[in-house]
Amino acid sequence: MIGTPGPRYGSFDRLMTQTSANEKKAATNRIAWDGDPPQRTAARERLLEVAAQCVARDGITGTGIAHVALEAGVSRPTVYRYFKDRDELIRSVLLQAGLRLANEVRAHMKGFDDPTEVAVEAMVFTLQGIRENPVLKQVWNPPVFDAAVLRGFTQPASIAFTRVAFSDFIDAAGWGEAETTEVMEYMLRLIMSFLASPDPQRSEQELRDFLRRRFVPALGL
Numbered sequence: 001m002i003g004t005p006g007p008r009y010g011s012f013d014r015l016m017t018q019t020s021a022n023e024k025k026a027a028t029n030r031i032a033w034d035g036d037p038p039q040r041t042a043a044r045e046r047l048l049e050v051a052a053q054c055v056a057r058d059g060i061t062g063t064g065i066a067h068v069a070l071e072a073g074v075s076r077p078t079v080y081r082y083f084k085d086r087d088e089l090i091r092s093v094l095l096q097a098g099l100r101l102a103n104e105v106r107a108h109m110k111g112f113d114d115p116t117e118v119a120v121e122a123m124v125f126t127l128q129g130i131r132e133n134p135v136l137k138q139v140w141n142p143p144v145f146d147a148a149v150l151r152g153f154t155q156p157a158s159i160a161f162t163r164v165a166f167s168d169f170i171d172a173a174g175w176g177e178a179e180t181t182e183v184m185e186y187m188l189r190l191i192m193s194f195l196a197s198p199d200p201q202r203s204e205q206e207l208r209d210f211l212r213r214r215f216v217p218a219l220g221l
Contacts, residue, residue, distance in 0.1 A: 056134035105165035
């Protein structure tokens with residue numbers, strides 16, 4: 001339910017120069033685990049946690065390997081030990097945030113029984129969740145809007161996360177494998193359009209009414 005980054009956002013040198021004096025000062029107070037790292041899985045998760053904090057605070061363009069290393073109190077080679085480059089790091093952060101949102105959507109949907117209302121509420125909850133998520137909302141920050149990011153929105157990983165989120169809905173609808181994949185792609189494309197072009201603005205109730213009129217019939221419900 002997320003996009004994945006394409007080419008690097010600016011040069012490494014420019015990212016290095018953006019590191020603030022406050023961040024440097026804060027880094028001196030952290031204890032690095034450079035020479036004695038925790039287990040590989042725990043270390044990777046820690047770096048993802050720090051990277052997510054950087055993305056939420058500084059945006060996608062403001063987050064680089066150097067920033068994450070500084071925040072984690074480790075060297076840049078340590079970060080490269082777990083992520084081959086900046087793109088993989090950012091992509092992993094977005095995928096992790098997307099999976100968490102997918103699980104939240106699935107839990108929220110358990111409160112609805114009618115397939116029509118499940119479809120509508122799933123869309124409303126997902127849109128609200130992305131807009132409020134400190135990491136995922138950075139993808140839709142106008143200054144960094146990028147076609148390469150959007151291409152990832154309907155990639156297999158995104159469709160898989162959507163299937164996790166809407167699994168109960170899919171079972172109730174009785175769709176086969178191919179139909180499910182198409183429906184999930186359609187829903188992702190619709191979500192993407194609402195995020196990329198939010199006008200005209202609608203209240204939650206107006207959005208629900210719009211989805212009942214236009215979205216639900218397209219699903220054949």
